[in-house]
Amino acid sequence: MWLLLPILLYSAVFLSVRHIYSHWRRRGFPSEKAGITWSFLQKAYRREFRHVEAICEAYQSGKDRLLGIYCFFRPVLLVRNVELAQTILQQSNGHFNELKWEYVAGYRRFNLLEKLAPMFGTKRLSEMFGQVQKVGDHLIRHLLDRQIQGCPLEVDLQQKLRVYSVNIIANLIYGLDINNFEHEDHILTSYLSHNQASIQSFTLGRLPQKSSYTYRLRDLIKQSVELREDHGLIRKDILQLLVRFRNGNEVSGDKWQLEPINADKLLSIKRLAKVAEDLLKVSLDAVASTVTFTLLEILQEPLIVEKLRAEIKELSNENGQLKFEELNGLRYMDMCLKETLRKYPPLPIIERVCRKSYSLPNSKFTIDEGKTLMVPLLAMHRDEKYFSEPMKYKPLRFLQTANDVGQCEDKTKSNVFIGFGIGGSQCVGQNFAKLVIKVALIKLLQNFHLELDANQVKTLEVSHRPAPFIHTKDGLKVKLKRREINTKFYS
Template sequence: MWLLLPILLYTAIFLFVRHIYSHWRRRGFPSEKAGISWSFLHQAYRREFRHVEAICEAYQSGRERLLGIYCFFRPVLLVRSVELAQTILQQSNGHFNELKWDYIKGYRRFNLLEKLAPMFGSKRLNEMFGQVQKVGDHLVQHLMDMEQAQGGVLETDLQQILRVYSINIIGNLIYGLDINNFEQKDHIFTSYLKQSQVTIQSFTLGRLPQKSSFTYRLRDLIKQSVELREDHGLIRKDILQLLVRFRNGNELSGDKWQLEMNNDQEKFVSIKRLAKVAEDLLKISLDAVASTITLTLFEILQEPLIVEKLQAEIKELSIENGELKFEQLEGLKYMDMCLKETVRKYPPLPIIERVCRKSYSLPNSKYTIDEGKTLMIPLLAIHRDEKYFSEPLKYKPIRFLHSSKMEDNLDQFPEKSKNHAFIGFGMGGAQCVGQNFAKLVIKVALIKLLHNFHLELDANLAEAMEVTHQPAPFIHTKDGLKVRLKRREINPKHYH
């Protein structure tokens, strides 16, 4: 009798696992050959805990537009067609929206990202531009102080310094604090930087809500800043000011920054929810901004001609009183091409993952994806597919010369622009609403660095470099992005 119980238990487990690994075959989807073998279980395990690299391998393993795969015990539908991915995310009518951005008020459901999108319009960003420049000046001053302390030539890990620059941007604009973490070594954001670098790359665990002491400390910062603005009338032209306007039912578009408060009106979102939005923006923008600046520098410093072109483009800027103008950034066409090439080769979001919220019939096919099942679009693999980009592992900004012209005249190139394989900061329902803000911050950092310093990459870095995803791309070497910096002699008529 006692012997029969473990036999029944093992049989039940075996049947359960076999049932999971036959999900796609039972529904008629093209799928990998699954079985309870050591090699298959090892492959499924890799997709769970190193899923960026493993999903790229799955993308390269077949030619079907759709492929059913397994991340440990989770059936996942891999979309291998750019056109199909665009159609699903743009026309799925909310079937694949991220739940964390949903908000229910009364009997209505809102998508907070859509509501907050006007915060990142050109007019709003123009008025925040001065604060971004101030943080950029802190970056330059910090490097100059380090250079002077080391006798005129500085060798440093620029990756870590750019993460501090990014967290300074977030602290100033999203949390409404006047901070400089190059000097304030004991600030909460300095601790957050150290903690955020130690993460487990897991498909399942990465989707679980995570709370730490930082969550409560960051919430306290938001609470204090919101009270200053609501109770004492403080006005600061930053993202937090717009979040507070949103909380009080004010329009985000337009040119008003002051609050229009109605004391009888219930707040649209609570302090707790506002703090959660701010923390989500922190997590997204910190990795995206820091990694894009870092990897752009890593690539261009290996190509002196690219650096010369960028520095010549920056030199053409008409600077008054040592200050850039917001409108000038649009004229940096070659820098735009470099940023696109960086995001192509190292997308900040390497994989788009969406859980189906209700059964969805995939367009132009006989297939239906069930509620609760995961859809994956492997951006990194698509961006490195020779079918879409020739010599995908080479850094070639010039490949975007024609696409830049196309974007200026989208009405003349409707089909090409629609089907272009470059996805950048997402697509359709997974589009990053803050991408214009991210580009602004990235451009300011590159302008400050390239105009003020000669930069030389450590000769051994390119050979030893390893890029990991956690989930954003991150240079994983002993010294990060080790760069030698020396101050440039700048004509006083130009920006310094």
């Protein structure tokens, strides 16, 4: 009798696991050969906890537009065709929306991201531009103050750019007039270190993350919101627009002050703080990684640096200050940013859970509720059938011509470049991110000669957690030497 119990238990577990690993085969999808073997379980485990590299390998393992794979005990449908991925994420009518961005007002359900998208329009960004420049000046002043006259300064530029990104977030999303280059013990600086050490996996990523940082960040939001609602404080930043939305005001237009419509708030302080923390996570990864990898690539190509400097030299730059309207004219810098986003997309994989059964377009297949769909952006951007010599950094592949506006010079496929996401997964704040990235690049190239450590470049490793991150002992070690141009403003 006692021997029978473990046999029954083992049999139940075995049959349950085998049932999971036959999910795609039972539904007729093209799928990998799955079985309860040590090698397969290792592969499934690696996809769960080292998912970016493993998913890219799965993308390259066949030619079918769809492939059913397994991330540990989770069936995942991998979309390996760009056009199909665009169709699904753009025209799925809410089947794959992220639940965390939904809210209910009255009897209607809205997507919060869509409602907040006007915050990042040209008019709003132009009025926040002064704050962005101020944070950029903090970065330059910090580097200039550390440099001994006439001697190159060697720094981990990746870490400095992460602090720059945190400063942007502190000033514009949390409404704090703070410089974390000087206040190294601030909560947001501590959050930066905590965020670097976090575990990344698809499953654990869905568990509630309650930490002291979340509660302390909520307190910051509460204090700032109370100042603005109770005392009429107006500050032209993202938080001001979030407070306007909370009070039922439009976030588009040109008004910044509050116009109370009713006593009922659309967002609680807790929910507003969660929105701010989500923006913190997304902005930190997108901005810091894109600036870092752009510098990594261009500093290996002196000709690219000279082209960028020549373009930047045409900017007005009166008294060390840039003009917002001139940044759109930086065509070569735009090409460099696109090439960085192609080679190192901030979101290397789009993952969505199906909310209700969905018939996949132009196919006989249906994905069930609760099942995961993945679009491997990194693998697509590095696929030779879409981009020739994908591992080479070639900004001119995005050269726009009069006869082919908006298309890649590399025409193996059109509309393959996805950048900051696609469809319902597209980053609504991408224009804000590009603005912040451009300011950092302009000010660094204006004020410094930058030189990479050649030995470090050879051994440099890129990891994804999930955004791309340089994983070496010294981060991105760069030597900076002050240029004699445009430095009076920072003295």
